[in-house]
Amino acid sequence: MxxxxxxxxxxxxxxxxxxxxxxxxxxxxxxxxxxxxxxxxxxxxxxxxxxxxxLIDAHSHICISEEGMGDVGDDCCDYSGSLTPELEVLDGLYPFDRAVAESVRSGVTCACVCPGSDGVVGGVSSVIRLAGSVADRMLVRRYAAMKCSLGENPKCAKHGFASRMGVAWQFRKCLEDALDYRHSKEEAQASGSYFKTDRGMEHMLLVLDKKMPIHVHAHRSDDICTAVRLAQEYDLDMVLVHGTDAIPVADYLAEFSYPVIVGPGMTPRSKHETWDKTYETAGILHKAGIKVCITADHDVTPLYFLSVYAGLAVRHGLDEIEGLKAVTLNPAQVLGIDDRKGxxxxxxxxxxxxxxxxxxxxxxxxxxxxxxxxxx
Incomplete structure (x- = not known):
């Protein structure tokens, strides 16, 4: 052709x-x-x-929070605990989500599908091409990220803790458990002893070994800084998701190399941590030297208007070429698929x-x- x-x-x-x-x-x-x-x-x-x-969206719930299906089609959050690194979105993907065809017709061909944000460590996110009838054959990158969350969502999800301190401790606990698991595994391998593997801990070893980044849901500036603190403590590759209140800490974020997936912007300021939502965020972060992606966060806002959200970021100060990169090249790089896409x-x-x-x-x-x- x-x-x-x-x-x-x-x-x-x-x-x-x-x-x-x-x-x-x-x-x-x-x-x-x-x-x-x-x-x-x-x-x-x-x-x-x-x-x-x-176009590529680096943060989506398409095929796992099915459009128009309500609770029956919502597989975003498992609610079996605050730490569920063993879960994978691959096991919940429904290729026939009605939003897929409309998103492709609107120019979106690829998305990173993520668990929801009510758990502290929610599970493995996967990148899919938006075509196909079998989830396994839609995969572009299976182990794209470990979805983690800070702030109001996990704090208010009634997991047995009720403060941001508790959320951060749960996050650390999962990482500390993974470090203990690695030590026990190495000891068993050295001695030739039987060792029972744990799927969730194996996933967390990918995180600790920098073979899989964490994608951290964080809206408010203090939660963003907590995410940085945790990533620095454990030397993790991290991508910040949302960054709604990132403007006050833009210069601080610029000291690090963590990309920010900004959005969704086309929603009301429905909770305290989104009070300072503005389409200016992407442009300000870019000017501070931070790699920016734009997300629809489908199905919070429809994926099939991704080009509109990027255009609005440009209208509010993001450079035009950077606006195009924010829904093509930048997400491809952030997701580790730029050898194929973007x-x-x-x-x-x-x-x-x-x-x-x-x-x-x-x-x-x-x-x-x-x-x-x-x-x-």
């Missing part, structure tokens, strides 16, 4: 440039100012259109969206979406 004469988003060019794109077997194989079509090759005329990578580049998956206008224009809509080279 050959996409011709589109305004192609190229981050190395810091914007859009007229290019042709050749796709073979689900991969981008060539991007150039002009590529002669081969005999019999399918050609798509993108003249005057805007061409971007498929930009238009030879060798990467052909997740391609052809827009009628600039993606942030109020009348823009995807005219064609390709997911790994297949028209959707």
């Amino acid at each position: 050959l996409i011709q004469k589109g305004n192609v988003l190229l981050f190395e060019e810091n914007g859009f440039a007229v290019r042709d794109i050749r796709v073979e077997e689900g991969k981008i194989v060539e991007i150039a100012p002009s590529i002669p079509p081969r005999e019999g090759e399918t050609c798509y005329d993108a003249s005057g259109k805007y061409v971007t990578p498929g 930009q238009l580049k030879a060798g990467l998956d052909a997740d391609i969206v052809i827009w009628s206008e600039h993606p942030f224009a109020c009348k823009a809509k995807p005219e064609q979406v390709f997911l790994e080279g297949t028209a959707v």
